[in-house]
Amino acid sequence: MTTIQTDAPARPIIPPLGRVWAALAPLSPLIVRVTTGLLLMPHGAGKLFGLFGGYGIAGTGQWFDSIGFTPGWIFALGVGLLEFFGGLMLVLGLLTRPVAAAVVGFMAVAITIHLPNGYAWNAAGFEMPLFWGLMALSVMLRGGGAWSLDRLLGREF
Structure with a gap:
């Protein structure tokens, strides 16, 4: 039986790149955290302020009401605050784990909402909530x- 030695570093196919990858590897968590936060913020701005094609609290609240989350305006406000200010907190790395945990929970709910539509996001499926939930x-x-x-x-934390 063959085993994979996980404590040994992989050897790059192009050896000089090994030093480059080693130097840049510490940036990976920063890139994921900042990108996750930055890409959540416009969704929150749409729910809170009607920006980026969003419907503001009133319009988003009506949608939440229509799917059984009542009173919808409270859900619109809560999700909008999480996406906008939680996204900002992720960008800054402030209370990172609790905010990311809240995003994971919210995305789990979003997945269940979009699940009946299938996988593909262009058909309102669960693809993007799954992706952002995993990033969070x-x-x-x-x-x-x-x-x-x-x-x-x-x-x-």
């Missing part, structure tokens, strides 16, 4: 990282 899970497991306010403040 990655951030939650990793924490804010070296370039975060959590680290600067010396506090991580």
Whole structure:
């Protein structure tokens, strides 16, 4: 039986690139955290302020009402705040794990809402909530990282 040795570093196909990848690898958690936050923020801005083609709290609230989440305006406000200000907190790396955990929970609910539509996002499927939920899970497991306010403040959850 063959085993894979997981503690040995992989050898790059192009050896000089090994140093480049090793130098850039610490940026990976930062890129995932900041990208996740930045891409959540416009969705929150749409729900809260009607920006980026969103419907604001009233319009989004009507949609929540229509799917049985009542009173819809409270759900619109809560989700909008999480996406906008939670996204900003992820960008900054502030309370990273609790915010990411909240996003994971919200995306789990979003998946169940979109599940009847199938997988593809262009048919209102669950593809994007699944993707962003997994990105948030990655951030939650990793924490804010070296370039975060959590680290600067010396506090991580």
